[in-house]
Amino acid sequence: DAGVIQSPRHEVTEMGQEVTLRCKPISGHDYLFWYRQTMMRGLELLIYFNNNVPIDDSGMPEDRFSAKMPNASFSTLKIQPSEPRDSAVYFCASSLTATEAFFGQGTRLTVV
């Protein structure tokens, strides 16, 4: 397995535009997590899914953020409209139940 795959690796967009980040988890993993990393706040859990169902989205900062997992092999994190303060590295991770979490390489988002 190629591991957790995120795309794009880098995204630069203008304020107000819609941004969609994509993640392909490791095949067979039940859990999928979206994290945001900033210098000020470190790594923050935004939302996680279990068997494609959102379990805890309390970390999603605002209604501008939404995440979906239409099937076991794909998830998206969408920001609409984007703002400069959304600039961060966004990580996706997957895991089997209560075992080791595997992270993607992240998407570096810059909103100008």
Added chain:
Amino acid sequence: KQEVTQIPAALSVPEGENLVLNCSFTDSAIYNLQWFRQDPGKGLTSLLLIQSSQREQTSGRLNASLDKSSGRSTLYIAASQPGDSATYLCAAHGSRLTFGEGTQLTVNP
């Protein structure tokens, strides 16, 4: 709510030195504790995972210990090398995965 703290925030050592990174967590009801490495501009690489029933795990020059009752974990790096320079994060797996803020390690040649 689980809180994970890492000390020190930054550490600079000469090559060859043995060092210890500390991680503490407030809620001992965890499934496991995981140590990661992050290189600048890159993703997280898992180093060691310690199950809640275990006390330590070893991989090469790395040794991680876990004391659930006191809410502490340490990552021991033996004979440090410049290539070990990175940020090291610990994460506690409870109802969610909670990260510390990391220790930025610099190993000087």
